[in-house]
C-alpha cells in the first residue's frame with residue numbers, strides 16, 4: 001500500500017527532506033561552487049545513504065537529486081554526455097531507497113529547478129528553458145516518479161513554464177520559489193500572487209523553498225496561505241536569516257571575517273549561523289498551525305533537524321527511537337541509579 005502525494009496531503013502534513021547539495025558537499029562527495037550532483041554516478045552508495053538518512057528522519061518523499069543536473073549546467077562543466085545517465089540514475093537510486101521504508105514505501109519525486117538562463121526579455125531563452133524541463137521530466141516519467149518538484153524559481157514565468165511542462169506529461173506538480181532579498185520575484189510578481197496563479201493553473205502544491213531561514217520565510221508563507229485555496233509548502237534553510245539579511249547569500253557571521261576565502265559566509269562557512277533543532281521545530285509547529293501542508297527543510301539541514309521538524313507536527317519517524325532523551329546521561333540524567341558525585345558536579349562541568 002502506497003498512498004499518492006494527494007492522498008497523503010488529504011490525510012495530514014507531508015514531510016519532505018531536501019538539501020542534498022549541501023549535505024553531500026559536507027560529506028565530501030560534491031564540489032561547492034559548480035554544485036553539480038555527479039555523486040549519482042560517481043558515488044551512488046553515498047547518495048543512497050543520504051536519501052535513506054532523510055527518509056528515516058521522517059521524509060515521506062525521496063527527492064531525486066538532480067538539482068542543477070540540467071543541460072545548461074552540464075554544458076558549463078563540459079559533461080553534457082552525462083546528462084541523461086545522471087538524471088536516470090538519481091531517480092533509480094531514489095526508487096531503490098524508497099522501497100526500504102519499513103511501514104509505507106516513500107514517494108519518489110523528480111526534480112527540476114531554476115536554470116539561471118531564463119531571461120524575461122529573451123524569447124529564445126524561454127524556448128531553451130522549456131526544452132531543459134521537458135527532457136528531464138520525460139526521463140523522470142520513464143523511470144516512474146510519483147510527482148515532479150519544480151523548485152527554487154526566482155522568476156514567476158520560469159516556474160509557469162515548469163508547471164506547464166509537468167502537466168503536459170500528466171504528473172502532479174509541486175512548485176516552490178526561492179525568494180531573493182528584494183522580497184519579490186525578479187519579474188515583479190509577489191510570491192503570493194505567483195503562487196495563486198500556479199495553484200489555479202493546476203499545481204498540487206505551491207510555496208517556497210531554500211534561500212531563507214524560518215524567520216524570513218514564514219511571513220511570506222502566511223501571505224501565500226491567505227491567498228491560495230490549494231496545498232501550500234514551506235522548506236526553509238536552517239540558518240538564522242534576518243530582516244536585514246533575509247537570505248543565506250549575504251548572511252554575515254557577526255562581523256567576523258574568520259579567514260573566509262570569499263566575501264560571504266555562503267556557501268561553505270555558514271556553520272556558526274545555524275538554528276538549533278528546537279528553533280526549527282518551533283517554526284514547523286507554527287507553519288503547521290497556520291495550515292502549511294508540505295513541510296521540510298532545505299540546504300544545510302541535517303537528518304536530526306528534519307526529525308525534530310517531523311516530530312513537531314506529530315509525526316513519528318523511523319528513527320524517532322534515537323531522538324534525544326537525557327534521562328541516562330551521566331551529568332544531566334534523572335535516573336535514580338546514576339552516580340550522585342557526577343550529578344552534583346554538573347554545574348562545574
Ligand SMILES: [Zn+2]
Nearest residue numbers: 210211298299
Ligand atoms: Zn536549498
